Amino acid sequence: MMSIKALAESPNLTSVPPTYTIFPNTSPNDQPQPQPQLQIPIIDLSLLTSSDPDQRSKTITELGKACQDWGFFMVINHGVAERLMSEVLEGCRGFFDLSEEEKLVFKGTHVMDTIRYGTSFNASVEKALYWRDYLKVLVPQHHPHHFHFPNNPSGFSEIALEYLKKTREVVKIILEGISKSLELEGNYIYKTLEVNSGLQIFIANLYPPCPQPELAMGLPPHSDHGLLTLLTQNGIGGLQIQHKGNWVNVNPIPNSFLVNTGDHLEYKSVVHRAVVNKNDTRISLAIANGPALDTVVSPVPKLVESHDSHSSAFAGMKYKDYVQLQQSNNLCDKSILDHHQSHNKNMISTKSLAESSNLTSIPPTHITIPNNDQLAVLEHSQELQIPIIDFSLLISSDPDQRSKTIAELGKACQDWGFFMVINHGVTEKLMSEVIEGCRGFFDLSEEEKVEFKGEHVLDPIRYGTSFNALVEKAFYWRDYLKILSNGKYKSVVHRAIVNNNETRISVGIANGPALEAVVSPASKLVESQSPTFVGMKYKDYMQVQQSNNLCVKSIMDSLRI
Structure with a gap:
């Protein structure tokens, strides 16, 4: 596996390799134009805990509106020290600057591996790769003393652990505000989804300079699993969110958190993506916060009762199963959530x-060949005879007959990968x-x-x-x-x-x-x-x-x- 960092630092790299070309027919002029008039909501966290009830109520209303209209907002005055935010980003940079051999120790094979270093999003299923290296660390809160994290660079593990604890405190305050904005008890989401024993995922992203940024993509349009994701970055832009049919460039206030609501809050989980540039290395750090892995997440009964149709829009599903499904697939808009929503409608069997x-x-949902785009279908003929293997000859007492049948079986496997078996018992x-x-x-x-x-x-x-x-x-x-x-x-x-x-x-x-x-x-x-x-x-x-x-x-x- 070649990392994007190693590829980007190749002295003879002047163009994007075909395996990383997402937009083969795109020119720089085709890129979405920024929308300067669109201002992402800003939430002052200190006002959510204000002693003034009117100020708290006003901020809760603003938070609910930000979740409903945008699904994305900036949080200021959150109480996490600027020093800590700077140190954890430097730790991420230090990890990506390690040698390939040191980083590959953490190359995982399963989406639920505790520590996983890799490139793109899910290289095992993608036809084109994304211009991004990542480090993902799963941190279940029910085993905080079993904190597994890379021990290089020096001190990175300790800084990351402190950062995770501080962001968890921020998440708790925001979730209380969101619960109240939904006219639920303040601790409803936190308690019902067992967030105190939930899963945090530490996701460090590296987006090196790209020679043709108009052809490549750091991450495609997608939404996040879980409840809330807190993101910070090294001052280099690249995050875009989808709002009312437009892509909006996000330029965060220094020392703020970019917060987006996840699929399991769906109060709305916004589609966003990461673009790349030609000159600067962008580093971002996302802390995804979700419920306990075995928690079944389903709509709040009170909100289902108040819905016009009185029916649940989503089926209940274990958070662990949703994460495995989303992380094992191509990253594509909100496809997993949308299909989970439609799948909840009564399943109609084909019969x-x-x-x-x-x-x-x-x-229309069952049309798989809309343009009759089919390979030629050849009729079964003497020229195209699927091999026939006589099973009784494989166990014959005649060694020559056995040997001949074994050779025929090998040829069938090599030439066809398919054969008929007769006299099988x-x-x-x-x-x-x-x-x-x-x-x-x-x-x-x-x-x-x-x-x-x-x-x-x-x-x-x-x-x-x-x-x-x-x-x-x-x-x-x-x-x-x-x-x-x-x-x-x-x-x-x-x-x-x-x-x-x-x-x-x-x-x-x-x-x-x-x-x-x-x-x-x-x-x-x-x-x-x-x-x-x-x-x-x-x-x-x-x-x-x-x-x-x-x-x-x-x-x-x-x-x-």
Whole structure:
């Protein structure tokens, strides 16, 4: 993994490499023009704790309006010393100035790793990378004595811990004000979501100078998970927020906090992004504050009752599951929150939809090939014969026959990655009965099936529709070995098409290693060449693959070295 810092410091770098080109057809004139007349709200924190009740009430009203209209505001007079804010940013700079070897010690593989150093946002799923290095440290408040943090540069860990404690105090005061602005008890959010034992995430970002800033992006438009994010930076601009259809450049007051409301407050979680420049290195530090990982976050009953429709806009979901889903995907606007919102509406199975008496055309949500953009479909023919493997010959007493069949099996894996198996010993009766069992399940009432509607990709039983409705822009008409061989044997890309006459039922039995097993190329197969893939826990691969759009082999491709 090459860091953006190392790339930006390359003496011969004059243009943005293709892998970092987000806007290939953009010129500098296409960049959004700043909106100087738009003033981000400023909240004086000292007035939220004023002894004057009228002053407190006025500031609470201003805070509620800032949350509702902007979802972003500056906080002044917050009580965190300027010295501490300056020292923690210097600590971040010192970390990014360490050698690549020292930083790579903290290269994590899972989104919930305690310490994770990396580049871009989620390089395992992105088609284009972002011009950013980061350090993320998860700090669960129920184990404050188990504070794990990089010990270099010297003193960085101690400064970071003090900074986290001070920002937690600021967050508590702001959340009390927000609770009151919603006409709830002052401690409602803090107590209900167990913020005292919640999760803080220390996120340091480095955006080095970029030779063509109009082509690259530090971070794409996105919203933050959690409740409140407190951001400070080294005086170099680059943050833009979306407000009423415009991108607004944010120029913070010195020694202030930029605060944005997160998805789990949704009082509104604002879309924002980070742009880069040609001359200066920007460093920002975001402290994300969320509830306890196992807390189920759902709308406040009082606010649901007062809503016109008297219905909840969002389903309850464990904070941990939301973080894993959001961090495992492409960072794209508020897609996870929006899909979580729409997914809360009664899930209509494809079976129910297909059996609707008035269904004559496909709903827009299920159109996946709007422009008939298809590869040529070749009919099964003698020239295109999917390999057939006779299983009985693999266990034949004739060594020559076994050897011949093994060679055929290897060729099928290498050329096709797909083959038919005959004479396998599983009775036709059993195969027929299991298909009928599946049909029987899908014929159950929606109420009976929805009992098994899972929320997490590793739930033992999960009934649903499409592939992953939480992240898909279009749904699929469906109710629902390669790394080891170092690329020699292929995992074939396949798909399922539908017809307008008959119901197709299929049963896929996926067989994998133990969840904790690290899968990497067999050592014997890399003696004569470099490994093609990095090693990865099977559980982690499953979580990333199942949490994303089902898109060709993007996850596999990202593991290539």
